[in-house]
Amino acid sequence: MDAHASAGHAELEIPYNVHPRPDTGLYNGKLGVWLFLASEVMLFGALFSSLILLRTGAESWPRGYEFLNVKLATFNTFILILSSVTVVMAWSHLRLGDLKKGRIYISATVLCALIFLTAKAFEYSHEFQEGRFPKTNNFLAIYFTMTGLHGLHILGGVIVFLYFLGPGAKMWAKEPERYTNRIEIVGLYWHFVDLVWIFLFPILYLM
């Protein structure tokens, strides 16, 4: 058992937070986040399936590149890829025991996420000014649903990263390995969000 329940230590420790379980070979948080990501695949999968259904059933379908801002979306794709590498670099520096560099890279990830959201807000505002709303047609309905849900996932990631930059960083002093694991599993979530965008970008903007 991972929890070192010493005599007189009344506080209940959650087992396998740091060291892997013998049967799975993983610490519990990591298996948990992979199960969560599996459910996320189904959530976005349902929307991709809806998109295929709407597109194949439509007599005509708007081309995203004719009116969406492809240059800004390409820029956002680079930013999101950059944020994926910064989070994995943060995890690597934490594994090396370098909290300072780890925090710098986490901050860089948050900055990338905020740039992404700002660009997305600019895009949305332009679409609204042009009179393009979710109710306008099926393409815009699925475009706003999928990019909006993706944007909410980015926002969720930012909140978690800010927590680990702020109050959550206290964990490093007592349990640096556990803190490193936390960054690893937030990173897994973040890479998944990047992965979703990798498919959203060509499907919505380039086809």
Next chain:
Amino acid sequence: MTDPAAAVEPGVDVHEHAGVGDPNAHHSPEQIRKEMKVYLTVFVGLAILTAVTVGACYGLNLPVHQAILVALIIASIKGFLVAGFFMHLLSEKKVIYGVLILTVIFFIFLMTLPISHHANPFGS
């Protein structure tokens, strides 16, 4: 043949796939620095593939079906790079592969639903 793992500190992972070791094992600082170089290389690859996607679909004026095919192939390669290297799926534990195989089966089912809808002879 001598097991290379026997020559290093116990618990230190020396087995790796494409430059990235088992993320659940302890790595030496040298291994971690080596992995960081792999991550940066993957990042450059992803950036180039993004430029290729835009160039192929937006700049070359390909027919729609070709553009879709090219975009999906490049997106799949990028997805493989992110999942394989950043998410360490190239060197993960079997239980995660089990979870993901189940997910892929259900995902394929979801993607075939629209096709079955159009093929439904009883549909109105």
